[in-house]
Amino acid sequence: MKFAFDKSQVIKFFAYLNKLEKTRLIQRDNKPNSLVFFSKDNNLNIFLENGISGCYFNLGISCSEDNCFSIDSNSFFNSISNFPVDEIQFAYVSDKNSLILGNKKTKVVLETSTLEDAEKSYLDSFIVASEYNELNSKNLYEAITNTVFCTAPEYDEFPYSSLLLFEEDDLFHSVTSDKHRIAIFGNDYSEQKSLLLSKISCDLITSVLGFSEDHEYSFAKNKLFIKWHNGIFFTSCENNTYQSVFQNLVNFFQEAKDIFSVSIPRDELQKSMKFISSISSSHIVKFTFKQNTLNLSAVTSGKGGASDKITLEENVIDFEATYLTSHLIKLLDHVEKNVVFHFKDYNNFSLLVVESKNTKYLIFPMQ
């Protein structure tokens, strides 16, 4: 089987498949050759699935005959991305289990594995969902990127390491929390049908949304499928059996009582916080409001420390609260320029609530 392509046209697809292979959650038993090439009607297709996620592309490249083989994703990607010229010709020699890629000057030989029936595994993995709905890509992208940074690290207790996604009014809404902060995009979660996505799945979804303008989606067999003109992507999701955990998050917003609200210029605040946290190497920042000044100081147990002042446009009440610096800096990356900070009281704890870009954020104070 022979085929040829210009690497600048396809490198994005292969890079994505390589990333997908590397982010596999569960190592399946010695499955090294996982990038599958198969041609149908002399048209070349590739796919990769690792049990948790998978992606298929129709490369739109014609080949000399119909054949199929699999190859190690990493070595294939390294070979083509480091290839000295753009145009590469390929020849698959089935009886030698090798794929030769090159041009007149350079040649690389890669080992391949034979496959019994690539088309069947493609059908079994990717052609599962029968009905697809139109996807509002921008909405799904925002639902994920505005909230996913508030999930807990993977070692933390489930389900706080996941993003809850639900559909309402033809839009996606999401909720995340790592028990120290909360992010709610769109509507509040009550009892809507929902699913849980891991951080890795979220990362893969946001990348896949860049492959086309128009996408369709479907849920089948605990998997989210996203389809576009020349590809299909799927990732596994968990059925949400933690409804009460996510419902309770809304209570903090509802039950907290207003103390005061103030608009603080985002860029100035971010600059100050980065400055004092790097100087003092402290991970806690103390907010002290007095009249029209906000004094930010790094709290350290030993010697040293740093502080900075921001002048506010209005006078506010005298108030003090401490928060985790990294949480605030990450939050400021996601909010608009002149955002209003609401300080609220919840059982004598000062919560910080911020609303921006259709998302509500809450940061718990340091205990």
Added chain:
Amino acid sequence: MSRIYIGSINLVKAKLKDEFPNKKLIFVDRTEENSLSFSIFFDTNKIFLHINPNIESLKIIASDIEKQRGTHFLYYEEDNFDGRNSLIQSIKKSGNIFDVSFPLFGDVNNFKRQLNNYLSKKDMLISSDAMTWIVSNPPILRIKSKAANNKKELLAYDLDLLFQEIDKISSYTKTINVEDFSNCLFKSETDVFDFIESIFDKDIDKVLQKYEEMIEAVTDQGLLMILLYQLHFLLVCSDCKEKSIYNSETVTSMLELEDILGKYLGSDYNSVSYTKKSQNPIRVKIEMNKKRDLSSQNISYMIEQVVNTIIDLRDFGNKDYALPFLFYKLVTV
């Protein structure tokens, strides 16, 4: 106040669920991360059960308890925790150490009582035949005990394994009969030693009938290693018998290589680090009281044959030929 639980994790889980029905039980094996992620807004209604915490983890737990950051209990498989630690000392002082260990092997009444309790909880019945069978073929595990300031290995009934089997059986019947235990997990384990005994009994038919089953359970190399371990044990015992050494404590110390370990320096004149392999004293006593027709010379020959077969198999030898050949050789000794 904190607590220490020793013994079966499943029994601890059941006990805590009964005692604190409204609290969530969280098993913690990464104390530091757990402490960092603690939130008073979310975690006050949880019991953190720390699994075999080390000294570093104990410091973190003690600090969390002092700051009233949640309820923290400690769990140790065996009573091998460091009693010098201040947290453990304070738990000891307040008498909050709960022993939920498995009943010791031989304590049939306790074993039966725990089994019956579990069955009545699950609303299940057991036939008298099945009870007799399980009493004579129970799943067994070794536990270490620090009793009387002397580290000893003891045999105990593995109730976790047995209860797992009962849970499986409960999915299709409410009354347990002997046949229900026919495919259970612990049966094959006892069979390995049965199988080795049949080699010493020179029962070649049984050996040839069973060896494939054994390979499936423990692999060929695994089976040969167990056989080698058993032969070494017999070699020391029979050598002692020949030298008229019948004191089981002396034999145990010889088996544990007490006369060699820690007494010699390495080639660079530095002390050599080693791990002591403990022997079960009951097993030594039983073996010393057994009469075998095999001399230490016979057993040495058997060891040589087993080692040769291991070499052959590692040298791409065919197990279908090498193993029957070995078993024939062993029964003719």
